[in-house]
Amino acid sequence: MKSNKQRRAEIKAHRRARAARAETQRHVLDRQRNVCLCMIGIEQADLEILDRHNNTCGLLPEFYFARPFSCRDCGAEEVWTAKQQKWWYEVVHGPVDSRAVRCLACRRARRERLRHAGPGANLLREQSERLRALGATKPDAQGAAEVEAALQSKWWSLRVVAIQTMGRWGGEANLARLHAFMAARPEGGRQYFGWERVAADAARSALTCGE
Ligand SMILES: [Zn+2]
Structure with missing residues (x-):
């Protein structure tokens, strides 16, 4: 005969196992969804990270979409990918209101110019x-x-x-x-x-x- 205590312990173990299975399943689903999304140029935002570093009073994005833009300096047509946005907002913690305005080459050139700011400025x-x-x-x-x-x-x-x-x-x-x-x-x-x-x-x- 099992004691009540044993039975309770079994029930608890069952629940834990079920929760773990659900968690695994959720991860698999998430991953599948992320794979599908990023294939069409969309990334899911990590609201928890965004919220922790929130630097705006506006709404936080739930997803990142590839954004086409013209480079401010050279006029090149560029795309700011969803992946780059995710990195910018969630890893670098760039301001939520900020947007890409320059192509990579012009960003580098600008950084270089700024680094040499001073006597050799312009x-x-x-x-x-x-x-x-x-x-x-x-x-x-x-x-x-x-x-x-x-x-x-x-x-x-x-x-x-x-x-x-x-x-x-x-x-x-x-x-x-x-x-x-x-x-x-x-x-x-x-x-x-x-x-x-x-x-x-x-x-x-x-x-x-x-x-
Ligand atoms: Zn440019």
């Missing part, structure tokens, strides 16, 4: 001035390499200065490239604002300035 301006100065000198391999690097710069303004420098240098190869920029000017309405258009206009003015 890196972009320094580089532009240097490029302009190059335009007044005879082109050599070193200068050509600098112009080439500037044309690949994340900063359109620097690329434009590179195009002006090429115009000032002249020479068959440079002029051919300026004409190529102009030829690549996209048709289309005012709504289109891209590098190709900026480059074409810069090339045109670089070509006509020299005349």
